[in-house]
Amino acid sequence: MTAPSNDSGGSGWIDRSCARTRSWVDEAIRMVAADANRSADTHLHVFPLPGEWGIDLYLKDESVHPTGSLKHRLARSLFLYGLANGWITEGTTIVEASSGSTAVSEAYFARLIGLDFITVVPRRTSPEKIALIERYGGRCHFVDIPAEMYTEAERLAAETRGHYMDQFTYAERATDWRGNNNIAESIFEQLSMERHPVPEWIVVGAGTGGTSATIGRYLRYRRHHTRLAVVDPENSAFFPGWATGATDYATGMPSRIEGIGRPRMEPSFVPSVIDLMVPVPDAASIAAMRHLNDVTGLCAGGSTGTNLWGVWQLVAKMRASGIRGSVVTLICDGGERYRHSYYDDDWVAAQGMDLKPATATLERFLATGEWDDAPAS
Incomplete structure (x- = not known):
């Protein structure tokens, strides 16, 4: 077979460069990078916990991005x-x-x-x-x-x-997990002047698995002692796949908590960087989301509630073990997107969910510091 050649001397070279295409890509990358440069970092809110607990909880508010979510x-x-x-x-x-x-x-x-x-x-x-x-x-x-x-x-x-x-x-591969202003690096920079600058736990959910992969890799790369916990809603394949080691685990069922949980193990989900996974009932996610709004005025979506349900269990274990330190989780998106679902009592009732037991568990925990393991739904 004769090798194809270009028009300049039959050298056999193939030149696929195009000045116009390269120029367009250069400008597109500049515009996307400029969007990040215009945006300030997302806020790190402090959740009010009793001072005697010696535990600080931070909520990184990803809802303030230009498009309103993580x-x-x-x-x-x-x-x-x-x-x-x-x-x-x-x-x-x-x-x-x-x-x-x-x-x-x-x-x-x-x-x-x-x-x-x-x-x-x-x-x-x-x-x-x-x-x-x-x-x-x-x-x-x-x-x-x-x-x-x-x-x-x-x-x-x-x-x-x-x-x-x-x-x-x-x-999991599009984000530079070594740093370059990723979410993990941002968390540690914002914590640098706090009394517990290296958290005991970072708690996130998994939709693609990209956020947990980025944070888990960063923690190992920077040699922090922080552990990564991933919370998972009902119907999702991530928790059972992680627990059993089955990379092809599938439930075939959609998650009711938008943004997290998947019917199958996704390629971007990296189980090996996760220290703990916590399955969370959907009623508990929604109760925790609403409880956050009642206590702080912060209006968040269901996946933030899933995060918080896992956080409270870890805080309870830290208290029981006499561990003082900090925990970080995410506000994934704003609650205004869910006025017709998670914040709608009729919608919740139509899903067959009773939020009262989970709400009672949360209120009792924040009043006494003791966690009740009774079912939340």
Whole structure:
């Protein structure tokens, strides 16, 4: 076979460079990086705990990002990853499979650099999130069976000759876990002047697994003694897959806590960097989310409640062991997106959930410091 050659002398070289394409990518990366440069770091709130406990709880408020959630960080990283890899160029249609918040953030960045955006979402996705996606110029493509999101996104990307972002595969590798202003580095910088600057625990949920992978790797890389706990809602495959070591574990059931929990073990989920996983009943997640609002006025979504239910159990264990120190968790997104679901008593009742036992557990714990292991639902 004769090797193909270019037009300059038949040297056999293939030159695929294009000055216009490279120039467009350069400008797109500048705009995405500038968005981060314009944004101040997210707040680290202190939750009021009794002083005699000797334990400080911090809530990193990711809801203050321009698109209102933790997924703003992920979307930025995925766009930079795709641009740097040459997968995203001028005119590329961006396609994603997302339950909502990632799609909101990706729609924002697609519009920022002038690209079309299509997301495949379950039909039950909250109307507030759909409205946000469309506000940023995105288009929603609905599926009735959540498990079909992946294949439908691949089909749409092929049909449009676009790029499937595939957050569930690339989340753990798109973010530089060594630092470079990732969420873990940000947490430790903000804690540097606190009385317990190296926390005993960081508690997060898993949707793609990218956040837990970034934090877990960073903790090992920086040789911190901090341990990573991941909380998991009902129907999710992550906890049973982690507990059994089955990397192909699947439940085939969607999570009712938007943004976290998956029906299958995702490629971006890295079990080996997790020290502890805590399964959390959905009623407990919603009760904890509402309790946070009652106590602090902070209005957050259901995944933040899942985080807090795990936090309180760890704080109780620290107290029982006489350990003083700090714990950090995340406010993943704002509660205004869930006015028609998690904050709606009729919706909660229609799901067959009773929040009273979990609420009583939380109130009793904060009053006495003792954790009741009775079922929360």
